[in-house]
Amino acid sequence: MGFEAADVSTFIDRQAIAARVAELGAQLTKDYQGKALTLVGIMKGSVFFLTDLARAVDLPLTVELLGVSSYQGGTETTGEVRITSDLTKPMADKHIVIVEDIIDTGLTMKFLLENFAARHPASVKVCALLEKPARARVKVPIDYKGFVIEDKFVVGYGLDFDEKYRNLPYIGVMKGT
Structure with a gap:
């Protein structure tokens, strides 16, 4: 099931992703017993991860989506983070886990953590499928981490290149990058 892209080589296969998402879901289930999670x-990249992660958490929970962008096409961040679609509900007194596809420079997550602090939640934690420490410009806490990867431009499982490749069922590296 799923398609193969001729110009993308598999970096993290779907089985490894599924296994790690199950582990993260189990940890969230343990950590948030008795709490409203x-x-x-973070759209659009985290949507596939978010969906699978939510199904792996064995607790009642709510899901919100926040649109944020620091890319204008291509493979490099602009460094300027902006909200493109805000939350629909207040976050005051809620236990929040921000679900992100990848943390590379840390600038987007730094912005998000500052933004969420102003919303007065009961707690805020970060869950990222991927961390790319070689690109970090600021250090941000990652409470739940899928995989640490080297400095490669990755696509698939929600990650895109110019809005393409999001629906690959694995994480891949574009050939020639």
Whole structure:
């Protein structure tokens, strides 16, 4: 099931992703027993991860989506983070886990953590499928981490290149990058 892209080589296969998402879901289930958990997915990249993660958490939870951008096409961040679509509900007194596809420079997550602090939640934690420490410009806490990867431009499982490749069922590296 799923398609193969001729110009993308598999970096993390779907089985490894599924296994790690199950582990993260089990950890969230343990950590949030008795608490009202809200997963906030950062669009568009985290949507596949968010969906699978929410199904792996064995607790009642709510899901919110927040649109944020620091890319204008291509492979490099502009460094300027902006909200493109805000939350629909207040976050005051809620236990929030921000669900992100990848943390590379840390600038987007730094912005998000500052933004969420102003919303007065009961707690805020970060869950990222991927961390790319070689690109970090600021250090941000990652409470739940899928994989640490080297400095490669990755696509698939929600990650895109110019809005393409998001629906690959694995994480891949574009040939020639």
